[in-house]
Amino acid sequence: xxxxxxxxxxxxxxxxxxxxxxxxxxxxxxxxxxxxxxxxxxxxxxxxxxxxxxxxxxxxxxxxxxxxxxxxxxxxxxxxxxxxxxxxxxxxxxxxxxxxxxxxxxxxxxxxxxxxxxxxxxxxxxxxxxxxxxxxxxxxxxxxxxxxxxxx
Amino acid sequence: xxxxxxxxxxxxxxxxxxxxxxxxxxxxxxxxxxxxxxxxxxxxxxxxxxxxxxxxxxxxxxxxxxxxxxxxxxxxxxxxxxxx
Numbered sequence: 164x165x166x167x168x169x170x171x172x173x174x175x176x177x178x179x180x181x182x183x184x185x186x187x188x189x190x191x192x193x194x195x196x197x198x199x200x201x202x203x204x205x206x207x208x209x210x211x212x213x214x215x216x217x218x219x220x221x222x223x224x225x226x227x228x229x230x231x232x233x234x235x236x237x238x239x240x241x242x243x244x245x246x247x248x249x250x251x252x253x254x255x256x257x258x259x260x261x262x263x264x265x266x267x268x269x270x271x272x273x274x275x276x277x278x279x280x281x282x283x284x285x286x287x288x289x290x291x292x293x294x295x296x297x298x299x300x301x302x303x304x305x306x307x308x309x310x311x312x313x314x315x
Numbered sequence: 316x317x318x319x320x321x322x323x324x325x326x327x328x329x330x331x332x333x334x335x336x337x338x339x340x341x342x343x344x345x346x347x348x349x350x351x352x353x354x355x356x357x358x359x360x361x362x363x364x365x366x367x368x369x370x371x372x373x374x375x376x377x378x379x380x381x382x383x384x385x386x387x388x389x390x391x392x393x394x395x396x397x398x399x
C-alpha cells in the first residue's frame with residue numbers, strides 16, 4: 164500500500180493493517196521533522212513538503228515492487244506526507260513485514276534509501292513565511308549506491 | 316497547440332508560479348521549446364544550464380531532446396528530490 168497524504172497517520176493502525184500470523188518480523192522507518200535544523204542562522208518553524216503526485220506514486224510503486232521482488236515480504240507500506248509540517252511531526256513511514264527479521268529490516272532500509280533519491284518530493288525549510296528549498300545531499304546518493312549489488 | 320509546464324522546488328520559487336500553459340507550433344521538439352521559453356523569461360536560461368535538473372514528459376524522463384511534443388503534453392521541471 165502506498166499513500167501520499169497531508170494528514171498525519173497512526174503507526175499502530177498501519178501495523179494492524181498488515182499484521183498477520185505468518186509474519187514474525189516487522190520493520191519500521193519513521194522520518195520526522197527535526198528541531199535542530201538551522202537555515203540562514205535562523206531556527207526553522209517546520210518544513211513544507213512539495214510533491215509531483217502522479218510521478219511520485221509511479222516511483223514509489225516501482226521502489227516497492229523492487230523490494231517485494233528482492234526480499235520475501237508479507238506486507239509493505241509506504242506513507243509520505245505533503246504540505247506544511249511542524250517540528251516533531253511525522254513525514255514518512257516505511258513498514259515491512261516478513262517471516263524473518265533479515266528480510267524485513269533490509270527491505271525497509273532499501274526502500275527509504277531509494278525513496279530519498281528517486282521519489283518526486285521536495286522539502287523546504289520554513290522560516291517565518293519564507294520557504295527555503297533544501298539541497299539534495301550527496302551522502303544520500305552514495306548510501307543508495309551501496310545497494311547496487313543487492314537490488315537490480 | 317497547448318503544452319502544460321509544471322515547476323517544482325527552487326524552479327517554482329524562482330518563477331513564482333507552479334505551472335504554465337503555453338501555446339506553441341505543432342510538433343515542436345523539446346529542444347526547440349527551450350529557446351522559446353528563454354525568450355519569454357530569462358530565468359529559463361538558468362534552469363536549462365543546471366545539469367542536475369531533470370525534465371519529464373508525461374511522467375517519462377526526457378532522454379532525447381528531439382522528441383516531438385503533442386497537444387496536451389505535460390512537461391515537468393524536476394530539481395534533485397529531497398523527500399523522506
